[in-house]
Amino acid sequence: MIEIQNVSTSFDSPSGRFTAVDDVSLHIKRGTIQGIIGFSGAGKSTLLRNINLLERPTSGRILVDGVDLLTLSDAELRTKRHDIGMIFQHFNLLNNLTAQENVELSLKFAGVGKAERRRRAAETLEIVDLGDKAGAYPAKLSGGQKQRVAIARALATEPKVLLCDEPTSAVDPRTTASVLQYLADVNAKFGITIVVVTHEMNVIKAIADNVAVMEEGRVVEQFDLSELQRPGFHPATQSGRYLISDEIQLDRSAHAKAVSEGLLNV
Template sequence: MIELKQLTKTFDVGKTTLTAVDDVNLTIADGEIFGIIGYSGAGKSTLIRILNGLEKPTSGTVDINGQKITDIKGAELRKARQKVSMIFQHFNLLWSRTVQENIEFPLEIAGVPKAKRVEKVKELVELVGLAGREHAYPSQLSGGQKQRVGIARALANDPEVLLCDEATSALDPETTDAILDLLVDINKRLGLTIVLITHEMHVIRKICHRVAVMEGGKVVELGDVLEIFQTPKQEITKRFVAQVTESEDSSETIKHLRELYPTGELVKLVFVGEQAEQPILTQLIRKHPVEINIVQGKVSHTQRGAYGTLILQLKGTDAEIRQALEFLNQENVQAEVMAND
């Protein structure tokens, strides 16, 4: 388990003091994929550097599986950091070394004998899907393959925690999804705790169990990913959620839909978890005399379940539409009339 208590990091910039991390308190469970999201300058990169001992906090503590990383130094810190590995946005590979030699590098530093290094590399190459590329150099690899080497290298010392610093930001969307799928697979196979920082809500939605939203060095919102998608509270969180759910709530979209469907009411439904799999509309049609037209909708999947939105055109009397909305809300489906500003 990872515990951050009253963590603060300040930097002196000229005559002013910059607070990069401001009184952060977090608990991350063993085997969890935990996301930290924020825009540039939010403090997330500094936070993750504190987690692996690259930065010392100004105050507060970091406890990883019972060991206070913030209280140790020298050889003891170097040993502890072998259990907290990291992968980076730009891969940080050794360009003069082959795939095998890159993965071997941390094992060399740790003094592992050659025979055991070769055996471990073979195992890791299979795990990350690079079999047959062991003798290639980084310049001969695609971006996704380079990141797979980075992941294999990070796993070489059998870490307990894997930190991901914007690990997919330099990749195209298809390659990003493949790397995220690999991280989920590693998490399930090895029971590895993964902490990742990103500015992309798609990454959070796809693989994280919980997420902390950072702004101005503070954690301004924290919760289960599915809950955050369902009911984001802070404005910054709503902007991040809009990266994935964008468009249906914009005034331009509502105006366009109203032009296409000028009668009745446009109603947005939000389905979360098991609700996304239930025949709610069938029940609605059977129980209420309203005319239903499906306008648009989509379902997104998170590690905790599905999150879906659906826009309907409901036709009927005011009383019939009101009763239909009450039925949906009783079924724990968020239903609201989309106002045309």
């Protein structure tokens, strides 16, 4: 469904040329949920934005449903992006528009007529159980409700692919489970291929079929989530091992030494 082939993305910076994505290749199967995880600065969000060319790669190929996006004209790319929905970390809702109008906006950009826009916006708000909030403005919605409006907006164009950039980092832990459940339901009901970028391994454990671990712009490891249940399985990389751990581990030796020497009061 999605083929990322030898993709690199570089930017000019005051300190010189910076490579955010470094020769990444990744195959994402149709109808699956692919997790991409890594620490801050690993390049995961840039790679996600490469998939719909919000960030154009410096080199490589991006194929979605067999179409190489880098070969398309601007007009062809705009049309193809209707097949690729995107959910952002901070919702990206317009405060002066109602939930219904925010959802309709993506359809308006796609050239959909007014009556059809209203029908599809109402339909997708029902999918995320927000039909009763259609007339509410973002200021009157909780963080979870805002993210569900964003999911409805992404679904309104009937995409084949849904890209999620840190979709739960702006909501509380209880709301995280709700947002992930809606994404899982959308995947199961409509067969939409979902790519989730996050630094939270618990999110990946809850929803993904496969995880790619990124470090310094490269995919350093990839495995099916079912492997976590296999006795004796351990990620091959230090990043992978750290990310699957549920515990925060600190080196307390320096602190203990400072306390024993009277340098710190506790």
